[in-house]
Amino acid sequence: MPSWPTWDEAHPSLRLVAEENGAVVGWTALSPYSHRSCYRGVAEESVYVGEAARGRGVGRALLEALVAQADADGYWTLLAGVFPENDASLALHAAVGFRVVGRHVGLGERDGVWRDILWLERRAATA
Numbered sequence: 001m002p003s004w005p006t007w008d009e010a011h012p013s014l015r016l017v018a019e020e021n022g023a024v025v026g027w028t029a030l031s032p033y034s035h036r037s038c039y040r041g042v043a044e045e046s047v048y049v050g051e052a053a054r055g056r057g058v059g060r061a062l063l064e065a066l067v068a069q070a071d072a073d074g075y076w077t078l079l080a081g082v083f084p085e086n087d088a089s090l091a092l093h094a095a096v097g098f099r100v101v102g103r104h105v106g107l108g109e110r111d112g113v114w115r116d117i118l119w120l121e122r123r124a125a126t127a
């Protein structure tokens with residue numbers, strides 16, 4: 001896990017949390033795809049829901065709010081990298097308008113295992 005200052009710097013614009021009974025149970029945020037001006041409307045999205053709160057619509061509520069705000073803020077493309085076996089994340093992203101645009105083979109390594117990543121995008125209606 002990154003430190004708070006590192007995370008904070010990497011997610012300078014849109015971030016949302018979901019709360020239940022005053023406790024944070026999930027979050028979603030954007031990080032810039034690139035600092036080059038031509039990509040100013042492109043961002044990579046992350047979403048996480050705590051284990052105890054999963055499967056109850058929290059992720060969907062977070063991403064629906066995020067994409068609505070991203071559209072309003074002028075983002076034209078959101079990107080997300082998802083492990084192919086992450087059925088919950090793939091269903092969630094499809095539900096809010098993401099589609100799979102490609103597969104990186106062996107892009108990430110954890111515990112000695114090289115993992116494929118599906119690359120997803122969501123274009124704003126105005127894009």
Ligand SMILES: CC(C)(COP(=O)(O)OP(=O)(O)OC[C@H]1O[C@@H](n2cnc3c(N)ncnc32)[C@H](O)[C@@H]1OP(=O)(O)O)[C@@H](O)C(=O)NCCC(=O)NCCS
Nearest residue numbers: 047048049054055056057058059060082087088089091092
């Ligand atoms: C992926 C994650 C954010 C989903 O959050 P969630 O609150 O459990 O999701 P929701 O309850 O809002 O469900 C969203 C959709 O996914 C579907 N879904 C949920 N769990 C599922 C599962 N295990 N398998 C298949 N579909 C699933 C739901 O049916 C729902 O679709 P619908 O709205 O059309 O009915 C959550 O599981 C999580 O944080 N996982 C660990 C971190 C992670 O994988 N982050 C994403 C990295 S790309």
